[in-house]
Amino acid sequence: MIVAVASGKGGTGKTTVAASLASIWHGPVLGVDLDVEEPNLHLFLQPVIAGSEAAYMTVPALAESKCTYCGACSELCQFKAINVIGQIVLSFPEMCHGCGGCIAVCPEKALSAGQRELGEVRWGQAGGVGFLSGQLRIGEAMSPPLMRRVKARLDQMLTNGGDAIIDAPPGVSCPAVNAVMDSDVILLVTEPTPFGVYDFQLAWEAFVTLGKPLGAVINRAGLGNDAIYRFCREKGLPVLAEIPYDRAIAEAYSCGRVIATLNPGIEATFVTLRDKIRHLAQPGRSREAAHA
Amino acid sequence: MREIIIISGKGGTGKTSLTGAFAHLATTKIICDLDVDAPDLHLLLQPTIGRREEFYSGHEAVIEGETCDGCGLCASLCQFGAIRQHEAGFVVDPVRCEGCKVCVAFCPTAAIRFPERHCGRWYVSSTRFGPLVHAQLFPGAENSGRLVMVLKQQARELAQARGADLVLCDGAPGIGCPVISSLSGAHLAVVVTEPTPSGRHDLERVAALCRHFQTALGVIINKHDLNDDETARIEAFCHDENYPVLARLPHDPLVTRAMVQGLVVTELPESDFSQELGQAWSRIEALAGPGR
Numbered sequence: 286m287i288v289a290v291a292s293g294k295g296g297t298g299k300t301t302v303a304a305s306l307a308s309i310w311h312g313p314v315l316g317v318d319l320d321v322e323e324p325n326l327h328l329f330l331q332p333v334i335a336g337s338e339a340a341y342m343t344v345p346a347l348a349e350s351k352c353t354y355c356g357a358c359s360e361l362c363q364f365k366a367i368n369v370i371g372q373i374v375l376s377f378p379e380m381c382h383g384c385g386g387c388i389a390v391c392p393e394k395a396l397s398a399g400q401r402e403l404g405e406v407r408w409g410q411a412g413g414v415g416f417l418s419g420q421l422r423i424g425e426a427m428s429p430p431l432m433r434r435v436k437a438r439l440d441q442m443l444t445n446g447g448d449a450i451i452d453a454p455p456g457v458s459c460p461a462v463n464a465v466m467d468s469d470v471i472l473l474v475t476e477p478t479p480f481g482v483y484d485f486q487l488a489w490e491a492f493v494t495l496g497k498p499l500g501a502v503i504n505r506a507g508l509g510n511d512a513i514y515r516f517c518r519e520k521g522l523p524v525l526a527e528i529p530y531d532r533a534i535a536e537a538y539s540c541g542r543v544i545a546t547l548n549p550g551i552e553a554t555f556v557t558l559r560d561k562i563r564h565l566a567q568p569g570r571s572r573e574a575a576h577a
Numbered sequence: 578m579r580e581i582i583i584i585s586g587k588g589g590t591g592k593t594s595l596t597g598a599f600a601h602l603a604t605t606k607i608i609c610d611l612d613v614d615a616p617d618l619h620l621l622l623q624p625t626i627g628r629r630e631e632f633y634s635g636h637e638a639v640i641e642g643e644t645c646d647g648c649g650l651c652a653s654l655c656q657f658g659a660i661r662q663h664e665a666g667f668v669v670d671p672v673r674c675e676g677c678k679v680c681v682a683f684c685p686t687a688a689i690r691f692p693e694r695h696c697g698r699w700y701v702s703s704t705r706f707g708p709l710v711h712a713q714l715f716p717g718a719e720n721s722g723r724l725v726m727v728l729k730q731q732a733r734e735l736a737q738a739r740g741a742d743l744v745l746c747d748g749a750p751g752i753g754c755p756v757i758s759s760l761s762g763a764h765l766a767v768v769v770t771e772p773t774p775s776g777r778h779d780l781e782r783v784a785a786l787c788r789h790f791q792t793a794l795g796v797i798i799n800k801h802d803l804n805d806d807e808t809a810r811i812e813a814f815c816h817d818e819n820y821p822v823l824a825r826l827p828h829d830p831l832v833t834r835a836m837v838q839g840l841v842v843t844e845l846p847e848s849d850f851s852q853e854l855g856q857a858w859s860r861i862e863a864l865a866g867p868g869r
Contacts, residue, residue, distance in 0.1 A: 293615055295588010295750040300775060322751035323586050323782060328774040343656075363635065363678050384656050384677030423785045426722065426754040455588040455750050456614040457716045462672055479836050480593065480617040487615055491716030495672070508833055535828070539773040539804035 286448045286566050287439075289468035293488030294481050295455030297474045298504035298528065301538060303452040304329040305545035305555045306562075307414045313447035316411070317439055318418035319464040320454040321404060321428045329543050332409040332416035340406050340419070340434040342383040346399030347374055358387035358396060383430060403431040406438055417442060428454065429463040436467060457484070457491035466495055470566045472525070474502045478509035486516060493520075498565045502558065505530040523565070526558040578736055579865045580729075580744045582611065582763045586779030588750035590769045591799040594832045595854070596747040597621040597841035600706040602858040606743035608704065609732040610711040611759045613697065613724045618747045621841050624702030624709045632697040632712065632727065634720040635676040638669045644688035651680035651689065672717060696720050699728060701735065708735055722754035729762065743865075752786045760787065765865040766794040767823065772807030780811065784820065795821045795864050797857060800828035821864060824857035826850060 290303040303326060307316040318326040345358070345367055356369040366381035367374065378401050388396045404421040419435040421428055439449060453464035465471050471492050475485040485501075492499060501517050506527040517524050528534065528544075528551070537547050545555040583596045596618060600608045610618040638659075640651070645666055652660040652667060659673035660680060669680075669689075681689045696719065699712035710732045714721050732744045746763070749755040760766060766787050770780040780796065787794045796815050801808045808825070815822050829850050835842045843851045 292588075294617070295585075295615075297589060322753045323775075323779040325587070325775040325778060328778060361678060361682055363676055382675050382677055384675065384679050385654070386677055386679040386682065389654065389679065390682060421752065423752065423782065424757075424789045426757050428751075428753050458614040458714055458721050459717070459719045460751075460753065461614075462717045466672060478833055479620050479839075483617060483620055484615040487716050494717070508830070510837055532828070535800075535803055539771075539807055541774040 286470065286563070287451060287468040288448070288470050288472060288562055289451040289453050289465035290472045290474060291453040291461055291465050291488060291492065292455050292474045293457055293484030294475065297476050297481060299455070299474050300325045300329060300452050301504070301544055302472065302474050302502055303450050304543045306559060307450050308543050309545050309552060309555050310414070310448065310450070310559060313415070315415035315417055315439070315442060315447060315449040317435065317449050317451045319432050319435060319451050321419040321421040321431050321435070322454060322460070324418050324420050326452045327416065327418060328541055330411040330414060330416055332411035334407050334409040337405055337407040340403045340431050341400040342403055342430045343385060343398045344378040344381040344383060344401045345376060345387045345396040347376065348395050348397065349374065351393045351395035353393055355392065357390045357392065361386045361390050379426065382427070403434065406435055408438065408442070415442065415447070428460045432460070432463050457487045462491060465492060468497065470498050470500070470562055472500055472502055472562070474504055475513060476505040476508060477503060477511065477513045481509065482512045482516060485513060489520060489522065500525040500561065500565055502526045502528070504528045525561045526554055528554065578733070578742050578744065579765070580746065580763045581765045581767060581861065581865050582746040582748050582759050583767045583769060584748035584756060584759065584783060585750055585769045586752060586783035587770070587775050590771045590776060591832065592769050593617045593621070593747050594836065594842060595769055595797065596745065598843045598854050599858055599861070600745055601841050601843045602855060603743055603745055605741045606707055606745050607732045607736045607739070607741050608707060608709045609728055609744055609746040610709065611725050611728060611746045611755065612749040613712045613714045613721050613728070613755065614749060616711055616713060619709070619711055621836065621839060622704040622706060622709055623839055624700070624704045624711070626700050626702045628701040630699050631695060632699055632724055633693045634696045634723050635694045636678065636691045637671055637674050637676050637694050638678070638680050639690045639692065640667050640669055641688045641690060642666050644686050646686050648685060651684055654679050654683055675719070697724060699724065699731070701731060708739070710735065721749070722758040725755050725758035752783055756783070756786065757790070760790045760792050763792050765861070766792050767797060767861060768794055769797045769799055770811060771800045772798060772804040772811060774807070777807060777811050777814070781814065784818065793864070795823045795861065797824045797826065798822060799826045801825040803828050821860070823860045824853050826853055
């Protein structure tokens with residue numbers, strides 16, 4: 286089972302929930318950081334890194350001697366990454382999405398597969414919890430290509446079974462959707478403030494179309510107002526856990542602690558959350574939940 | 578004209594609450610919400626929408642079932658795994674399609690349409706603090722960077738027309754495409770961080786991004802009293818890198834109280850928090866300089 290922890294609004298507690306769940310999970314589990322722009326899961330799981338590799342994507346490399354400046358590549362490219370102007374080829378590899386179209390369409394075979402560095406993929410072990418993450422190169426604009434590399438390694442690491450908990454990036458646009466789209470269950474972590482509720486609604490809209498079971502985790506419960514509970518009721522979205530608004534939790538987090546280990550009460554909250562996630566992930570549950 | 582952008586790396590550190598307060602404190606300015614993915618500034622500023630425009634960007638592939646002969650060439654060429662074979666034939670998954678046109682260009686029966694993608698809306702509104710340029714990318718959509726560029730252009734034109742010498746922008750979390758677009762042409766980036774391992778780690782990455790694009794930056798440490806050791810580490814980092822610390826703000830539920838009322842924190846009765854914010858704004862103005 287793959288559980289994605291997502292949020293809409295940033296700073297609502299995705300990493301806190303992901304690290305806590307991983308620490309009390311029963312059976313083999315991997316903590317996976319797909320917030321490649323600002324990965325933080327390692328700060329809490331503190332894994333011993335066993336290996337890493339640079340990740341690349343394919344961008345066009347030009348052999349100018351073969352080029353006839355026909356312009357077929359620039360006509361096809363939708364991202365203005367390769368441009369033929371008269372007898373000049375201007376390429377902007379940082380704009381390239383790696384579709385391979387220009388290489389396939391070139392009649393002279395003047396374009397071949399070059400590389401752009403996306404960042405780094407790392408893996409390791411944190412006690413009983415496996416660890417995998419991606420870290421975007423500073424200046425690289427696109428995170429989905431690196432996320433695809435991390436997910437490819439995740440597939441390999443899960444071939445012998447086990448579960449994975451994904452720490453997703455904030456937001457509801459392409460990086461967030463890329464992080465959750467191959468999971469079995471999506472947890473939406475929010476806080477009961479006006480910003481939290483508004484972004485939660487956006488996240489619900491973005492993710493409900495994926496047709497996966499969804500559940501809410503309300504962090505800093507007691508802060509703000511009750512609009513989030515009304516929204517969840519309206520949409521038949523189960524509230525799987527509430528984490529109280531408590532300065533002691535914020536302080537523990539600020540020391541890099543996994544809050545599930547803070548006291549037996551919080552640990553019990555996460556154990557119950559884990560069981561509810563497993564129940565939600567059972568086949569056929571998503572439709573039931575939608576009609577609840 | 579000066580352009581100041583409030584960013585953070587990590588989400589949820591208080592960007593939008595502080596931007597709202599600065600919008601209140603600044604004199605003649607255009608306000609701009611560049612977090613087009615999960616915008617929240619309008620919840621504080623309660624805008625009256627004046628102008629409303631549709632945002633189209635890029636295209637998406639759609640296979641016409643009647644003309645498709647089922648050869649599968651498109652699926653084998655697609656680098657994004659967006660084309661899958663269902664019982665009814667080949668279908669493009671709009672969530673995975675990046676709009677690269679490769680399938681359209683190579684389809685032997687010309688069975689793939691390539692309509693424009695409607696990705697969101699943008700607005701020019703009036704608020705009690707002045708004009709606001711803002712947008713909403715549709716949940717799950719792409720091209721947030723392009724929408725950011727559209728908003729910046731509108732804000733600059735409006736500033737010129739109104740004789741405003743400042744564009745004040747709320748940014749997105751992360752270090753990827755929307756943040757990179759936000760930095761282009763900015764005179765000063767104000768990074769809001771918090772004294773937690775994630776806050777510090779993400780500050781370091783977003784500061785590296787600013788350096789990469791040669792954007793000047795200053796730092797605000799929000800919730801500084803949550804962890805004195807982490808605050809000291811952040812200050813040491815800023816000192817070493819020559820980044821001015823513009824303010825240390827306390828962890829105060831006041832911010833949420835203002836948010837629930839649809840107000841910014843400087844509209845509440847005067848507090849230590851609002852005083853410190855006032856000083857921060859003077860330092861920001863001094864650091865951004867007089868502009869042209």
